[in-house]
Amino acid sequence: MMTRRRRSSRSPALVTVVTVTAVAFFSLPFIGILWRMPWRALADVIDDETTRQALWLSLQTSLIATVIATVFGVPLAWTLARIDFPGRNVVRALATMSMVLPPVVGGVALFASFGRRGIVGQYLDQWFGIRLPFSTAGVVVAQVFVAMPFLVLAVESAFRQVDSRYEEAASTLGARPLYVLRRVTLPSIRPALVAGAVLAWARAIGEFGATITFAGNLPGRTQTMSLATYMALESDPDRAMVLSFLLIALSFGVLIGMRDRWLVSALPEVER
């Protein structure tokens, strides 16, 4: 009892110092933005047509990208978690590679695959007249590419942790595999699914490197908030500050919202 007390009163002091340093390190850049923020310009920049276009485009593309990432990512995560097939580790490495790649490299890779002269892209152009580079669809492609791994990883680990006895019980009672997946497995991983989707969305809305490389930068078509911010740095630093602030406020709000949602829905699971 004594040793436990002493240990628990000493180590947190160090932990606290390190934690405070870490929090300071993460929050200072945002405090810096608030400090430099030209509040007077706020209304003007929000009122600006280019800002609205960029904000709208960012919201649209990132939501579409999240939906696509979820539709394709959940079955992929389930397969990775539940099916034992040769080369599973290779598939997982491929599916999560874009997390560790510099996004610009991702953009170059997208050119090689979906560009006008890419392996697939040349046929998209010749047969269907679809050109992804410099198009809004190209923005979505870039976002899905970088954001999907976040969803796959979160959902895969949740699939692994599901207590398989519930699924077995459902099967024993005559439920078909797809029914078990839909009514037993998916509901029990809902918190991870929500968290994964929100992380993927956050990554998609913040996407920069792959977008500017692959989709280009044109207001109203491919210029998302992060591109608009970068471009504003060249000509109008005040505008860049306001745009950064808007992006931060949006993402921060969503992350805080997710935290509650995640806790509220995750806690009863623990209780049960």
Add this chain to the structure above:
Amino acid sequence: MRRSLLALGTIGASFLLISCASDEQAVVLRVSAASSLTGAFDAIEAEFESENPGVDVQYNLASSSDLARQIIEGSTVDVFASADTRNMDKVSTAGFVDGGSDVFATNSLAIIVASGNPLGISGLADLADESIVFVTCDPAVPIGKYSQEVLTEAGVDAQADSLEENVKSIVAKVTSGEADAGIVYVTDVLAAGDAATGVMIPDELNVVAEYPIAPIAGSKNPDLARRFIEFLTSDAGTRILQRFGFGTGR
């Protein structure tokens, strides 16, 4: 376990590769240079370093507006070479130029198209064609501003499909086949070699882009910075610049 060893091994091997390549004793001269200077400055580096043993010239290549902002925000560089006077003036007005700046090279513009010019683009007027994928830069970037001037002068309304970050990414978009045409510096067309073809812009519509260079205040090696700038205007320096297509006023 084996897996983490493999991961560690990979990281370790790359460190080894890096440490073998770098020499530690060198005096470092940091030069922020407009990305259109890339090729010429690589050659300059080789020549300058062989003339000055123990000196390691390191470049920070980006659009002049990026570089100017970095310097104003406090990045430590010794020399700044800009692709236009406007960005040099920004740095100078903010008090970061040590002394004054000098124009050491000039450049002009050309249309860059895919190798062999498959679409038969013959001049600025063709850029107004909607079906041609035309990329340029934001007017805040020197090449974007110059392109706008040239197009306005020619009375051509060319709708851009993308506003790229800097002139090198315009070149990359055209040489990779994603874009059909862009307006770049004559030196970029030359540097692209066989990967692209240049279409001339007549002199009466063209601009003369002036490249100023200046030592940056607060440099740890102000003498070395001056020597580098002098080298650019020396016979050896101007020869290299001319070889890459720059005008040097000689």
